[in-house]
Amino acid sequence: MIGRRIEKLMEQRGITRYRLSKDTGIPYTTLTQIITGRTKDPQVSALQAIADYFQRPLDYLLGSSASALIEDRMEELGLSYEELEKRTGIPAERLKRVEDWDMLPVDYEPDGVVDRLARALDLPFETLADAFARQEPPVYDVPRTAAREEFEALTPEELNFLRELQQEAAWHDFLEGPEERKRELIQAVKFLLRGMTQ
Numbered sequence: 001m002i003g004r005r006i007e008k009l010m011e012q013r014g015i016t017r018y019r020l021s022k023d024t025g026i027p028y029t030t031l032t033q034i035i036t037g038r039t040k041d042p043q044v045s046a047l048q049a050i051a052d053y054f055q056r057p058l059d060y061l062l063g064s065s066a067s068a069l070i071e072d073r074m075e076e077l078g079l080s081y082e083e084l085e086k087r088t089g090i091p092a093e094r095l096k097r098v099e100d101w102d103m104l105p106v107d108y109e110p111d112g113v114v115d116r117l118a119r120a121l122d123l124p125f126e127t128l129a130d131a132f133a134r135q136e137p138p139v140y141d142v143p144r145t146a147a148r149e150e151f152e153a154l155t156p157e158e159l160n161f162l163r164e165l166q167q168e169a170a171w172h173d174f175l176e177g178p179e180e181r182k183r184e185l186i187q188a189v190k191f192l193l194r195g196m197t198q
Helices: 002-013 017-024 028-036 044-053 058-062 066-077 081-088 113-121 125-135 144-152 156-164 168-176 179-197
Strands: none
Touching (some): 002 017, 002 058, 017 044, 044 058, 058 125, 066 081, 066 125
8 A cells, every 4th residue: 555655656746766766865675665565564764755755744655644545445436536526515626635625623514524525435434534633733722812813913805704604605715716815714714713712
């Protein structure tokens, strides 16, 4: 499994084993043994170097990240991203970038994206939810005033957006918006939610 993921990443980037060995500093024979599965317990440092090289989390190579779980299950079921989109209602382009998702509490609720994916792929909800939770940045205890300050700093457009989040049409518009704007608004929502629950 690890070797197959490495080969898939190499293929996507057009990288040879020799090039990967040279760029990561992993001896060619060691890399070949990892890829072919002859090394059953590869050194974490070697796997981390490969993961860093491809800008993927180590969990991806180990098969425990959300994207690895989804890709593996899609392969087992013979599903394309377009077919998974039909089953879940989540756009195929978004499904291809699972590792970039900023999750919200609503995503873990019944009929949220995690639930829909788990049902469509016949995966245990907890397994997929744990994988998504591991890819979330850590949430640090933020003083209540920080959330209030963030809320007070929101623009009128952001405030309107927060009010419209409950409306399904606004949520779909958000999903189709520019990536940078999405990240800004998601951070504002997270700060607001943290402030309301403290």
